[in-house]
Each structure stands twice: as structure tokens, then as C-alpha cells.
Amino acid sequence: MKTVSLGASRPSAVNFRMPTRDNLVPIRVDVEVDGQRYRDAFTWNPRDPDSEIISFAKRTAKDLKLPANFVPQMLQSIQGQLAEFRSYEGQEMQIKEKIVPLKIDLRVNNTVIRDQFLWDISNLDSDPEEFVRTLCDDLNITDPEVGPAIAVSIREQLYEIASQSVSVMREKQMSKKGRRAPEFSSNSKAVNNAVDLFKYFGSKGSVIRKRKEWYLYEPVVDVVASEEDGKEEAEEESRRRESCKSSVPLIDSDAELQS
Amino acid sequence: MATTATTTATATVTAAAATANFVPTPTPPHPLPAAPPALRAPSTLGPVKSEAPPTPSSSTATAAGAEDPSYIITVPSYSAWFSFDSIHDTERRLLPEFFEGEAAAASGCRGPHAYKYYRDSLIRRFRARPGRRLTLTEARRGLVGDVGSVRRVFDFLEEWGLINYGALPSGSKQAKEKREEAAQQSSLPSGATVPRKLCTGCRTVCGLAYYACDKADISLCTRCYVNNNYRPGLSPANFKRVEITEDAKADWTDKETLHLLEAVLHYGEDWKKVSEHVGSRSEKDCIARFIRLPFGEQFMGPKEDRMGFENNDDNSDEPGADVSKRLHLTPLADASNPIMAQVAFLSAIVGSDVASAAAQAAISAQSRVDLNDGEIETSINSTKEEESSHTNGGSVNDLLKEVAANARAQLEKERNSIEQSLSNIVDVQMKEIQDEICRFEQKEMLMEKERQQLNCLRDLLFTDQLAVMQHQQRTPAVVTECKGDEKPKPVVNMS
Numbered sequence: 001m002k003t004v005s006l007g008a009s010r011p012s013a014v015n016f017r018m019p020t021r022d023n024l025v026p027i028r029v030d031v032e033v034d035g036q037r038y039r040d041a042f043t044w045n046p047r048d049p050d051s052e053i054i055s056f057a058k059r060t061a062k063d064l065k066l067p068a069n070f071v072p073q074m075l076q077s078i079q080g081q082l083a084e085f086r087s088y089e090g091q092e093m094q095i096k097e098k099i100v101p102l103k104i105d106l107r108v109n110n111t112v113i114r115d116q117f118l119w120d121i122s123n124l125d126s127d128p129e130e131f132v133r134t135l136c137d138d139l140n141i142t143d144p145e146v147g148p149a150i151a152v153s154i155r156e157q158l159y160e161i162a163s164q165s166v167s168v169m170r171e172k173q174m175s176k177k178g179r180r181a182p183e184f185s186s187n188s189k190a191v192n193n194a195v196d197l198f199k200y201f202g203s204k205g206s207v208i209r210k211r212k213e214w215y216l217y218e219p220v221v222d223v224v225a226s227e228e229d230g231k232e233e234a235e236e237e238s239r240r241r242e243s244c245k246s247s248v249p250l251i252d253s254d255a256e257l258q259s
Numbered sequence: 260m261a262t263t264a265t266t267t268a269t270a271t272v273t274a275a276a277a278t279a280n281f282v283p284t285p286t287p288p289h290p291l292p293a294a295p296p297a298l299r300a301p302s303t304l305g306p307v308k309s310e311a312p313p314t315p316s317s318s319t320a321t322a323a324g325a326e327d328p329s330y331i332i333t334v335p336s337y338s339a340w341f342s343f344d345s346i347h348d349t350e351r352r353l354l355p356e357f358f359e360g361e362a363a364a365a366s367g368c369r370g371p372h373a374y375k376y377y378r379d380s381l382i383r384r385f386r387a388r389p390g391r392r393l394t395l396t397e398a399r400r401g402l403v404g405d406v407g408s409v410r411r412v413f414d415f416l417e418e419w420g421l422i423n424y425g426a427l428p429s430g431s432k433q434a435k436e437k438r439e440e441a442a443q444q445s446s447l448p449s450g451a452t453v454p455r456k457l458c459t460g461c462r463t464v465c466g467l468a469y470y471a472c473d474k475a476d477i478s479l480c481t482r483c484y485v486n487n488n489y490r491p492g493l494s495p496a497n498f499k500r501v502e503i504t505e506d507a508k509a510d511w512t513d514k515e516t517l518h519l520l521e522a523v524l525h526y527g528e529d530w531k532k533v534s535e536h537v538g539s540r541s542e543k544d545c546i547a548r549f550i551r552l553p554f555g556e557q558f559m560g561p562k563e564d565r566m567g568f569e570n571n572d573d574n575s576d577e578p579g580a581d582v583s584k585r586l587h588l589t590p591l592a593d594a595s596n597p598i599m600a601q602v603a604f605l606s607a608i609v610g611s612d613v614a615s616a617a618a619q620a621a622i623s624a625q626s627r628v629d630l631n632d633g634e635i636e637t638s639i640n641s642t643k644e645e646e647s648s649h650t651n652g653g654s655v656n657d658l659l660k661e662v663a664a665n666a667r668a669q670l671e672k673e674r675n676s677i678e679q680s681l682s683n684i685v686d687v688q689m690k691e692i693q694d695e696i697c698r699f700e701q702k703e704m705l706m707e708k709e710r711q712q713l714n715c716l717r718d719l720l721f722t723d724q725l726a727v728m729q730h731q732q733r734t735p736a737v738v739t740e741c742k743g744d745e746k747p748k749p750v751v752n753m754s
Contacts, residue, residue, distance in 0.1 A: 024405045043405040052407060059410075063394035129403045133376070136403075144380075144401030151403045 014124075016088045016166055019158055021127045023047075025085045026155035031073040038070055041152040043129075044078070046085060053078050085159075093165040094172070098122060102157050104219075108146045113139075115219035119154075121161060128154040139221050332389050335420040343379060346371060350378075354415055357408070377402055377412040385422045392423045511540075511548050519545055524597050598665050605658055613655050617662070620655075624663040628670060 017023045024043045031038045040060070057074040061067075104115040115135075120126065132151040141147070209217065340347045351358045357374035380402055385393045399409040416422040511519075515537055522536035522545075530542040537545055606614040 022405070040400075042399065045405045045407045048407040052410075056406065056410065060396045063396035129373075132403050144384075147403040148400060 014093060016091050016093045016162065017124075018155065019121050019124050019126065019162055020155070021125045022129070024155065025082060026152045026159055027078055027081050028152070028156070029074055029077045031070055031077060033067070033069050033073065036066065036070075038064070038066060038074070041149060043148070043152060043155060044082065046082060050079070053082070088163055088166055091166050092169050093162060094169045100161060102154060104150055104153055106146075106149055106153060107224075108149045109143050110224050111141060111143050111146050112222040112224060113141075113146060113150065113219065116217060119158070121158070121165075128158070135219070139219060141221060332386055333424060335424060338419045338421050341419075341421055343382075346375060349419075350374070350415070354411060356411070373404060373408070374412060377404065377409055378416065381409075381413060381416055382421055515540065516548070516552070519548060523549065524600060527597075596669075598662075598669055601665070602662055605662075609655065609658065617655050617659050620659045621662055624659070625666060628663075628667050 018025070023046065025046050026041065027044050028041045029039065054075060057071050057078065061070050061074070098121045099118050100121055101116055102119045104113060106113055128151050132147050132154070135141075135150065136147045334341065340349060346358075354374065358371055381393070381398055384398060384401065395410055395413050398413055399406045402409050413422065518537045519533065519540075522533040526532040526536070530545055534540055534542045534545045540548070606617060609617065
């Protein structure tokens with residue numbers, strides 16, 4: 001696709017990092033020992049020293065009253081994921097002006113949450129944590145464990161996209177060494193995910209979603225509670241979220257009334 | 260009201276506790292009265308996020324928060340600065356990574372906003388269930404952010420008693436262990452039961468042997484060990500059997516004990532020197548041994564009189580230490596006074612009636628001199644007690660005189676040293692004041708100079724203005740003369 005009419009369109013190559021303000025790694029641990037299973041997901045700062053990993057693992061095992069033979073496996077898992085993250089770090093990745101859809105589909109304790117929204121990859125100042133905090137506040141999610149789970153899920157998706165763009169870069173470099181490849185973006189999966197901004201924001205499109213598409217973009221939170229008919233559904237301004245997190249200019253809320 | 264009563268109780272205890280930057284020994288008695296569990300059920304198990312129900316009441320030594328009748332939250336006095344509305348300097352100082360550097364400008368996972376969010380939610384979470392210890396894992400699972408930062412805030416809050424203060428962990432022995440260790444550490448200087456092994460599981464004195472685990476640094480008595488009465492994560496293989504004998508490592512020979520006593524008499528509480536003097540014993544061993552010697556409660560102090568020993572008549576030397584012949588305890592209440600040791604020993608040698616006579620005379624002699632009340636009382640008490648337990652013979656008067664003279668000399672020395680230190684202090688203060696005065700004088704001189712310079716400048720300026728005006732106008736000299744009188748005006752305009 002040719003350049004989009006949205007400001008700077010030249011893809012910039014930066015050193016690999018999470019495309020968020022804080023360069024934090026999502027870590028998922030799933031360890032099974034002697035019939036006991038421990039699953040967890042959290043965010044780790046790769047700048048913390050490695051000694052912290054060990055003490056963190058020990059502390060977690062102690063807090064959760066897990067037997068001590070969980071610790072080495074946890075350690076291994078965490079260290080492995082960190083090592084993988086670090087192996088990307090030396091390389092360059094290409095951030096195009098991409099807006100990608102992210103999906104959330106989680107169940108945490110009693111709460112089920114489903115959502116999808118657009119995220120701007122090239123905004124290196126984006127903050128999933130803040131987004132999640134706002135989301136939980138707005139949707140009145142009472143279980144505090146939901147927030148971190150969503151944050152980790154967002155980060156994981158971003159991480160995957162970032163690592164794919166590393167491989168895109170590598171492909172590009174390799175292909176540059178050879179023949180001069182055409183100027184299209186390569187056909188990797190990542191690009192296909194990108195929203196065709198031109199279609200949206202071209203001359204005829206408008207930033208405001210059509211009302212009939214709203215249901216696709218509303219977050220859905222279900223509390224699977226045993227007592228009552230706890231089905232909570234929250235109507236959310238998807239535009240507001242989108243405009244906060246992407247580089248699209250803010251839309252006046254009055255505009256909603258018009259459509 | 261019961262709650263307020265306990266409030267003040269805890270307040271006084273915590274006020275006595277510590278200064279800033281001190282790791283709290285959670286010795287305050289269970290600050291939660293028995294009432295809370297009943298009332299707690301309906302109110303506070305609600306979600307952490309809703310702020311209304313658990314209006315946390317922090318009762319500290321200094322502040323009196325809004326009292327929530329269902330439970331009381333105790334905050335140690337050295338954390339009285341805490342408030343939900345602001346970030347205190349202590350926090351800024353001890354957790355700089357949230358406040359300085361590139362994070363300061365940002366929020367997100369590193370930044371004052373994030374710090375406040377972590378801190379507030381951790382504290383609220385703890386206060387929702389104040390009896391229960393909040394674990395890091397549980398906390399970080401409820402907080403959006405990277406676990407490293409959460410852990411740092413958590414540790415900070417825990418250390419300062421804003422979290423998990425006095426809370427027992429749910430069903431685990433960790434708090435007990437900690438209290439046990441803390442109690443052991445704090446009891447070392449105050450002379451409690453260091454050499455006795457307390458089982459961390461059931462808190463009874465271990466008998467002949469106990470099982471130590473280095474993994475978790477806890478020790479269990481045999482019963483607990485057999486019952487597997489320890490927390491999960493440990494297996495029986497982790498425990499080692501340790502025998503307890505009267506003196507843990509090797510028996511103290513008489514000679515060593517004698518050396519110990521001599522050393523203590525000489526060096527008082529300098530355990531390093533004592534252990535050197537004794538030779539092959541570490542400081543800890545010396546202290547432990549010292550406590551075990553049957554002189555009673557306070558182990559501060561030079562060694563005691565071992566009453567009723569075989570009469571080592573080295574009156575000039577320190578009281579002989581014959582362990583095997585200890586007969587009676589002589590609780591000498593006085594601390595760090597080698598004189599008392601001598602007195603006690605000597606009065607042991609003399610008879611009871613002699614000792615009582617000596618005591619009387621000593622009282623009168625000492626009351627003439629201006630002594631510490633404590634010393635008088637203790638000496639009287641001790642001599643009275645000793646007299647009731649011994650029968651021997653000896654002379655009195657010399658004893659008496661010597662004792663009185665010694666006491667007086669000691670007293671003089673003390674007073675002199677006090678005066679000396681006072682005068683030192685005063686000297687230092689004077690010096691400081693003088694330095695201040697010097698500095699002020701210098702500053703004044705500088706100011707004077709500046710003022711003069713300003714005056715000069717002003718004059719120059721004025722002359723310049725005059726010259727200019729003269730050139731401009733060429734009017735009669737009278738006019739310019741008049742302008743000279745209006746000095747202030749031109750200056751003001753220019754500024």
C-alpha cells in the first residue's frame with residue numbers, strides 16, 4: 001500500500017523494544033509439579049537484575065504455599081522468556097504507521113471480558129497499564145485481578161507484533177541485499193492485520209464509527225456469579241478509547257448525536 | 260470505650276518503639292481487640308476499589324484518625340507521616356526510582372502517579388482485612404503494573420509498618436517465626452532467653468534436643484517435628500538434630516568462667532574485650548554463659564557475686580568464680596557498678612549480723628554523701644538480702660570505711676565526667692555561635708560594600724545625567740542647579 005494520508009508515513013526503524021512507554025515484558029508461567037499446577041501471568045521489567053527473578057520466584061512460591069520444587073521450573077520459564085525478549089533487543093524493527101486491532105477475550109475468576117479496539121503501534125508512548133486502569137474503572141470491574149490480566153494480554157499481543165516487525169525488517173534487509181524488492185510492504189501477516197487507514201480516513205470516510213458497527217467494538221463484561229443474574233453489560237464510547245490511544249485527533253462528543 | 264482504651268495502649272507501645280528507618284520489631288501486643296471478627300464480616304470484605312466502607316482508621320501516637328468502631332488499624336509512630344493525599348519526603352527519598360529520572364516526567368509504571376496508585380491500593384487492600392497478612396503475590400495480582408515496582412513499594416510499606424503491621428499470616432507460621440527471631444534479637448541486649456531454645460512451632464522451650472532447619476531458619480522441638488508441625492515447603496530432610504546441653508558447645512571450665520568474670524568486672528559490657536580475655540570463646544558464648552550464671556535477671560553488669568563460694572580470699576582481686584559452689588542467688592539490682600560486686604562479695608564473707616551492721620553504717624555514710632538514690636537502695640537491698648543467707652565471721656569497720664570511700668570516689672568521678680562533658684558541649688555550642696557571628700559579620704561587610712558600590716554608581720549616574728542635560732539644554736546654569744536638588748527623581752525614572 002502506498003503512503004497513507006496521515007502525516008509522517010515513512011516507516012522508521014528503531015531498536016527493538018516494546019512499543020509502549022515502559023519497556024515491560026509480559027511473562028506467562030505455567031508449571032506443573034506433582035499434580036499441582038501453577039499458572040500466572042505478569043509483567044516484568046527486563047532492566048531488573050536477574051537476582052530479582054530468583055527472589056521473586058521464591059517469594060511467590062512461599063506466598064502461594066507451593067512446594068519448593070516449583071521454584072526451579074518457574075525460574076526456568078521466566079528466564080527463558082526474558083532471554084527470548086533480550087535476544088530480540090539488539091535488532092532493529094520497523095515501525096510503520098500501523099493501527100492494529102487488539103482483542104481481549106479473557107476469563108478471570110468470575111469475570112468474563114471481551115473487547116476489541118484499535119491500537120497505534122507507532123505510538124511509542126502508549127501505555128497499556130493506564131489504559132487498563134481506566135477500562136476497569138469505567139466498567140466498574142470489581143475484581144482487582146482482571147486489570148493485570150488484561151494488561152498482560154495487551155502486552156502479549158503488542159510483543160508479538162513487535163517481534164514480527166523484527167522479522168519483517170530482517171526480511172527486508174535480506175531482500176535488499178539481493179534484488180531490489182518492490183516498494184510494497186511485505187506480505188507478512190502483521191501487515192495484513194493493519195487497518196487500512198486509507199479506507200477509513202480517506203475523503204469519504206469519517207472517524208466516527210457507524211452506529212451499526214458499535215456492537216462489534218463494545219467491551220462486554222460478564223460476571224459469572226452464582227447468586228444473581230449478574231450480567232453486566234457496559235456501553236462504552238469506543239471512539240473515546242480509540243482516540244485516546246491512537247494518534248487520531250479527538251472527536252467532539254457532540255458528533256455522536258448526529259449519527 | 261474498649262476501642263479507645265486499646266488505642267491508647269497501642270499508641271504508647273508504638274511510641275516507645277523506634278525511630279525512623281528502623282525495622283520494626285512487631286512486639287506490640289495484638290492491636291486488634293477481640294471485637295473485630297464479629298463485626299468485620301459484613302463490612303469490609305468488599306472490593307478493594309470501593310473506598311467508602313473501610314474508612315481506615317490509623318491510630319498512631321500522634322494523630323487520631325476517624326475511629327471506625329469495627330476495627331483499629333495501628334500504624335507505628337515512625338510512620339505517622341503517612342497520608343493518603345500526598346507523597347511524603349520519606350517516600351521520595353527511599354524510593355527514588357519513582358520520582359527521579361526520566362520517570363518523573365512520565366506516569367505509567369514509573370512515576371509518582373503510579374507510585375501513589377500502588378501505595379494507595381496496597382494499603383487499602385491490607386486495611387480491608389487488617390488481621391491478615393497481605394502477601395506480595397496476592398497484591399501484585401491485583402495491581403496493574405510490572406511486578407518489580409510493585410514489589411518495591413510493597414517491601415517499603417511493609418518495612419514501615421503501613422502494611423502487615425502486627426498481622427498474622429493466615430495459618431502459616433511465618434509471623435511467629437519473625438516475631439521469634441525479632442524477639443530473640445531484641446532480647447539479646449535485654450537479657451532474656453537467648454540460650455534457651457524456643458520451638459517456633461509451639462513456642463515452648465525445647466528440651467534436650469531440637470531440630471533446626473537452615474532453609475527457613477526455624478527450629479522445632481521434637482514434638483513438633485514428629486507431628487510435622489511446620490509449614491509446607493519443608494520436608495523432614497531439611498531438619499537437623501541439634502543437641503542442647505547446658506553450655507552448648509563445650510563445657511566451660513572453671514578457669515574460663517573465672518576469666519570471664521574477671522573480664523566482665525574489668526571491661527563491663529565490652530564483650531569484645533571480654534571474649535579476648537577469656538580466650539577461646541566468642542562474644543556470644545561469653546554472653547550466653549554469663550547469663551546462665553546464677554546471678555539472676557539482669558545480665559547487664561559486671562559479674563556478680565557469686566555468693567557463697569569457697570572463700571577465695573583475694574579481696575583485692577575480683578570475686579572468685581567457682582561455678583560448682585554456687586549456693587544462692589543474690590539478685591543484685593544494680594548494673595554496671597564494680598563496686599557493688601565487691602560489696603556483695605565482701606558481705607558474703609562476713610556474717611549476717613556483721614553485714615547488717617555494715618549495711619546500717621553504709622546507709623548513714625552514704626546518705627551523707629550526695630549519691631544516686633538508686634545505688635543506695637540497691638546496695639541496701641542487696642546487703643539485706645545477703646545478710647539473711649550467710650553465716651561467717653569477719654571485721655566490719657575497715658569494710659565499712661573502704662566501701663564508703665570507694666563509693667564516694669566513684670561518685671566524684673561520675674560527677675566530674677558529667678561536668679566535663681557538659682563543658683565540652685557548652686564549648687562546642689559557643690564555638691558554633693562564634694562561627695555564626697563571624698559569618699554574619701562577613702556578610703554584613705559584603706553588604707556594606709555592595710551598598711557603597713551602589714551609592715557610587717548612583718552618583719556616577721547622576722553626574723552623567725547632569726552632563727547630558729547640560730549639553731542638551733544649555734539653559735542658564737541656575738536651572739541645572741535646581742535639577743541637582745531633585746536628586747531622587749531621575750534615579751527613580753531610570754530604574
